Amino acid sequence: MTFILIFSLYASAWADNDFASVRSQEFSSRETCEAAKAEFLKNFETARSTNTQAICVKK
Numbered sequence: 001m002t003f004i005l006i007f008s009l010y011a012s013a014w015a016d017n018d019f020a021s022v023r024s025q026e027f028s029s030r031e032t033c034e035a036a037k038a039e040f041l042k043n044f045e046t047a048r049s050t051n052t053q054a055i056c057v058k059k
Contacts, residue, residue, distance in 0.1 A: 002026055002059040003033040007040050010051035030056060 008022045027033040033056035044052040 001030075002028060003030050003056050004059050005033050005036050005040070005054060005056050007037075007054040008052065009044070026059065027056075 004024050004026050006022065006024045008020065010020045025036065027036065037054045037056055040054050041052065
């Protein structure tokens with residue numbers, strides 16, 4: 001079963017213009033998807049961006 005990690009970042013408060021980014025990545029299991037999600041959120045935990053989201057969904 002394939003899972004997709006969808007993650008987004010909105011950083012217009014610190015950019016010269018509106019800036020949003022949405023990306024996705026496929027994983028072969030829910031566990032690896034959730035591990036990647038945790039890593040993504042950890043990397044932005046102390047960043048100045050306050051609007052980050054990540055979710056794993058079944059393909």
